[in-house]
Amino acid sequence: MKEFRAAVEAGDFEGLGELLAEDVVFRSPVAFKPYEGKPIVAAILRGVGRVFTEFRYVRELADADGGGSALVFETVVDGVSVNGIDLIRTNDAGLVSELTVMVRPLSGANALATAMSAQFDQIVAEASGASS
Known part of the structure; x- marks a missing residue:
């Protein structure tokens, strides 16, 4: 999805919410249970x-039907290099309906888990409308 990629590459994480379906499902690389719904996924x-630095997409693969794509990325989290893939599916309206993120190596996944855990209270507050 070109709009998603452009927003991420521009660092416009606020604008990503506009690209999400109301019933979007997010599968985290570090949490077992998927997150469902636009407010929590946007948060x-x-x-x-806030935790990714030196982020860049290095490759894009698209489904033949145009309903999904895989964006391969590189980033740094707390000084640890991380490689990953954003698997994106869109609905008929062109909004992101599913987002699955996979990362490697284990040290990168651990750094991401730690960094995102530190963000958890703020994420929950933002998702419930009490943005900080």
Whole structure:
């Protein structure tokens, strides 16, 4: 999805919320249970924007039907290099309906888990409308 990629590359994590379907499902690389719904997923993406540094997409793969894509990225979290993939599916309206993120290596996943855990209270507050 070109709009999603452009927003992330511009560091516009606030604007990503406009690209999400109301019933979007986010599968985290460090949490077992998926997160469902635009408010929590938008808040998680804003949290990601606060912990990723030196972020860049390095490759894009698209489904033949145009309903999904895989964006391969590199970033740094707390000084640890992370490689990952954003798997994106869109609905008929062109909004993100599913976002699955996978990361490697284990040290990168651990750094991401720690950094996002520190963001959790703010994410929950933002998702419930009590933005900080």
